[in-house]
Amino acid sequence: MSSALQILAPDGSVVGELPGLSDAELRELFVHMLQIRCMDGRMLKLQRAGRIGFVGTATGLEATLVGAAAPLRQDDWLWSGLREGGAAVMRGLPLAEYVAQMYCNANDTAKGRQMCNHFQHKGTNYPSWSSVIGTQITHGVGAAFASMRRGEDTVHAIHFGDGATSSNGFHSGLNFAGVWKVPAVFVCTDNGWAISVASSAQTAAKSFAAKAPAYGFPGVEVDGNDVLACQSAMADAIERARRGEGPTMLVLKTYRMLGHSSSDDPTKYRADEEVEAWAKRDPIARFERYLIERGVVSEGERADLETQLLVKIDAVIHEQEAAPPMALKTLVEDVYAEVPYHLRREYNDFIAVAEKLGHAQPGDGAFPL
Amino acid sequence: MANLTLIQAVNDGLRTVMKADDSVVVFGEDVGPKGGVFLATEGLTADFGESRCFDTPLSEDGIIGTAIGMAMNGLRPVAEIQFQDFIFPAFDQIVSEAAKLRYRSGGQYTAPMVIRTPYGGGIRGGLYHSQSGEAYFAHTAGLKVVIPSTPHDAKGLLIASIQDPDPVLFMEPKALYRSVKGEVPEGEYTVDLSTLRTVRQGGDVTIYCYGAMVPVVERAAAQAAEQRGIDCLVVDLRTLMPLDEEGVLEAAKQTGRVVVVHEAPRFCGYGAEISALIAEHCIEYMEAPVRRVTGFDTPFPNTLEHHYLPDDRRVLDAIESVYDF
Numbered sequence: 089m090s091s092a093l094q095i096l097a098p099d100g101s102v103v104g105e106l107p108g109l110s111d112a113e114l115r116e117l118f119v120h121m122l123q124i125r126c127m128d129g130r131m132l133k134l135q136r137a138g139r140i141g142f143v144g145t146a147t148g149l150e151a152t153l154v155g156a157a158a159p160l161r162q163d164d165w166l167w168s169g170l171r172e173g174g175a176a177v178m179r180g181l182p183l184a185e186y187v188a189q190m191y192c193n194a195n196d197t198a199k200g201r202q203m204c205n206h207f208q209h210k211g212t213n214y215p216s217w218s219s220v221i222g223t224q225i226t227h228g229v230g231a232a233f234a235s236m237r238r239g240e241d242t243v244h245a246i247h248f249g250d251g252a253t254s255s256n257g258f259h260s261g262l263n264f265a266g267v268w269k270v271p272a273v274f275v276c277t278d279n280g281w282a283i284s285v286a287s288s289a290q291t292a293a294k295s296f297a298a299k300a301p302a303y304g305f306p307g308v309e310v311d312g313n314d315v316l317a318c319q320s321a322m323a324d325a326i327e328r329a330r331r332g333e334g335p336t337m338l339v340l341k342t343y344r345m346l347g348h349s350s351s352d353d354p355t356k357y358r359a360d361e362e363v364e365a366w367a368k369r370d371p372i373a374r375f376e377r378y379l380i381e382r383g384v385v386s387e388g389e390r391a392d393l394e395t396q397l398l399v400k401i402d403a404v405i406h407e408q409e410a411a412p413p414m415a416l417k418t419l420v421e422d423v424y425a426e427v428p429y430h431l432r433r434e435y436n437d438f439i440a441v442a443e444k445l446g447h448a449q450p451g452d453g454a455f456p457l
Numbered sequence: 458m459a460n461l462t463l464i465q466a467v468n469d470g471l472r473t474v475m476k477a478d479d480s481v482v483v484f485g486e487d488v489g490p491k492g493g494v495f496l497a498t499e500g501l502t503a504d505f506g507e508s509r510c511f512d513t514p515l516s517e518d519g520i521i522g523t524a525i526g527m528a529m530n531g532l533r534p535v536a537e538i539q540f541q542d543f544i545f546p547a548f549d550q551i552v553s554e555a556a557k558l559r560y561r562s563g564g565q566y567t568a569p570m571v572i573r574t575p576y577g578g579g580i581r582g583g584l585y586h587s588q589s590g591e592a593y594f595a596h597t598a599g600l601k602v603v604i605p606s607t608p609h610d611a612k613g614l615l616i617a618s619i620q621d622p623d624p625v626l627f628m629e630p631k632a633l634y635r636s637v638k639g640e641v642p643e644g645e646y647t648v649d650l651s652t653l654r655t656v657r658q659g660g661d662v663t664i665y666c667y668g669a670m671v672p673v674v675e676r677a678a679a680q681a682a683e684q685r686g687i688d689c690l691v692v693d694l695r696t697l698m699p700l701d702e703e704g705v706l707e708a709a710k711q712t713g714r715v716v717v718v719h720e721a722p723r724f725c726g727y728g729a730e731i732s733a734l735i736a737e738h739c740i741e742y743m744e745a746p747v748r749r750v751t752g753f754d755t756p757f758p759n760t761l762e763h764h765y766l767p768d769d770r771r772v773l774d775a776i777e778s779v780y781d782f
Contacts (some may be wrong), residue, residue: 103673106661165530192481197562197565198561198563201560202560203562205782208566209564215529215560215562216558216561216562216565216566217567218557220553223549223550223553223554225522226518226522227522227525228526229523230522230523230527230534231524231527231529233526233527234530234532238530239506256518256549257518257522260514260516260518260522261513261519261523264514264516264519267514273529275473277682341547421564422559422564423559423561423598423599424601424699425621425622425623425624428651428703429703430699430700433702
C-alpha cells in the first residue's frame, strides 16, 4: 500500500495534499458515508427478517463510493457494479426508489424485474446493469465515445471490482478506450475478494494498476479507505478526461468487511485477523477523526447524524412495505418497444388460466390480438 | 430504380440512412477504408468520413459492447461482425445485455442497434465461415432476427432495422451477395419487420424458407410444377423474430401440406418452431406430416458442403413426399 495515494493516514492525520473542499462539502461527504453504512445495516435486517431477498453491502467501501462520486458532474455517467448504489443515492437516486428496488416491488423503476441490489437512475445517468461481471465496461466506453463524438465534455465513470479485471469486458473495454481515447475513468475497487477468491489470485501482474499502461493510459493506486485520496484522484482523472486527454484507471484498494452478499459466509475462506486488521483502517472512523480535528463535526455527533439518517430510512421502508401488487402484464411488456403478437397471445393464454384460478387482479385482462 | 446485387443493396441502404441521420455510425473489423471483407461498406469512410464509418480493434465482444453503450447514449450503431461464425465472443453482450436491457430496466434504457453479419455456406469456408446461427438468436427474447433474400428486401429491411427501437440481428446470406440481382428503389423505403413475403402462389404444398434457401426452393418449386404439376406456395419468412405467425398459419391452411427448408442444423432449428406452431394451431388442416429439409446435425463441412446444404433435388423430394402422402 506504500505506493498508493494517501491524504489521510488511518489515524486521521494529514499526510498528503488536501483537496480544496469547504467544511460544508467535507461534512456532506461524511454524511453520505454514514448513510451508506446505515442503509447496509437496515437492508441486512430486512433481509434477515425475510422482507427482501438479497443484499450486497458496501460496508468498508464507503470512501470509494463517496470519494469517487463526489467530483462527478450531474450530467456525467456512473456505470456501476453491485455495490455502487450508495453513490447513486448521493448523486440523486431517491431513497424511495432505492428501497423499492430492494423490495423489487411495483414502485421499482425496473418493474421488479431485476433481483435486489440492482439499481438504476436515469435522472443522474446511472444505467441499468446486469449481474454478468465486466459487461458494463464496454458499455461505458461506447457511451463515452458517443459523448465525445457529439463534442460534449461529459465524463463516464466506469466502476468494477478486482474480479472483473479478469473478464473479457475489462480487456475489450480498456483496449477500445485507449485506442479511441474516450473521456472515461475506470474505477477498479479492489476490495480484496471476488466472492471467495482473493484479489491476489486474479492476476500475476504486479498490480491491477500496472495493467493500464499496457492499454496506453495511466493507472493510479489509491488508498480506498481514504475518502479524500479517492476524491482527489478521481477529480484529477475526471479533469484529464474532460480536457480530452483520455482515460485513466484508478485502483481503489480497500476491503469488503462483510460477505459478498447476504447469502455468503466469509468465515469459510478468510481469516478473522485479516478482517480485524482492516477494521482498524475503517474509512468512516478515519475521516471522522480528521473532521473532529478540523472542527467540522464534534465528538459524539456521529451518533446523532446516524439516528437522523435511520429515521429517514425507516420512514421510506415503511412506505415501501405498502406497495401495490405488480401488474401481471409486465410479464411481457418492455421485451420490445411494442408487445408483439406472439407475446400478446402467450399472455392471453396465461391470463385466461390465471383468471380461472383467481390469481388475476382487475386490469390484468387480455391484449387485443 | 437501379438493378443491384444484394451486397450493393446493403451498401445503398447504409448510405441512405447515413445521409438521413447523422447519429448512424458504421463500424467493425476492416469496414473502414477497405470497405469490409465482402465490400458491404465500400466507400462509406471516403464519403462520410472516419467518424461515421471506422475500423475497430479485433474484438467482437468489444464491438458489440461498445455498440450497446453508443446506443444507450444517443447514437444509432450499425456494427458488423465479419462472419456470423465469429459472433460468439459477443454472444454474452448480445444475449445478456442488448436483448435484455429494455426489459430489465423497465423501459428506462434501450439499445436500438443493428448487428450486420454474413451467414451461411456455399463459399467453401469450412466450419468457421459458413454457419447459420439464427436459432441461437431467435430463441432470445428482446432481439429481432432479420434475414433478407433479395436486393429489394435487403435495403428495405436494413433501413427498417436501423430505424427500429430494438436491437436487430441482420443476417446477410453471403451466398447471395453477388448471385442475385434485382430492382432496388432509390432513396429511403422500408420493409416491415414481421411480415412474410409470398414468393410464389400455389395451392398444393407450402414451403417456408429464408435467406439463401429462397432461390433453392424457387428452383425446386419450378421443377415440381414442371415435372409433376404440383403448385407450391413459397413463403420467405424474412423476419424470424418476431415471426409473422398469422401469415405462417394462413399459408399452412391453404395447402395442408408443409415443407420447411433451412441450411442450419435440424435439431432445435427454426423449422422445429414452424412445425410446432402448425401442430399447435392448425393440425386439423394438415393432410401430411411436416417435412424438414435442413443441414445435418454436424459441424459445417468443407469439401462436402454441397451435400450438406439443402439443394433443389432434396427439396423436390420433400415436396413430392408430402404431396403423395
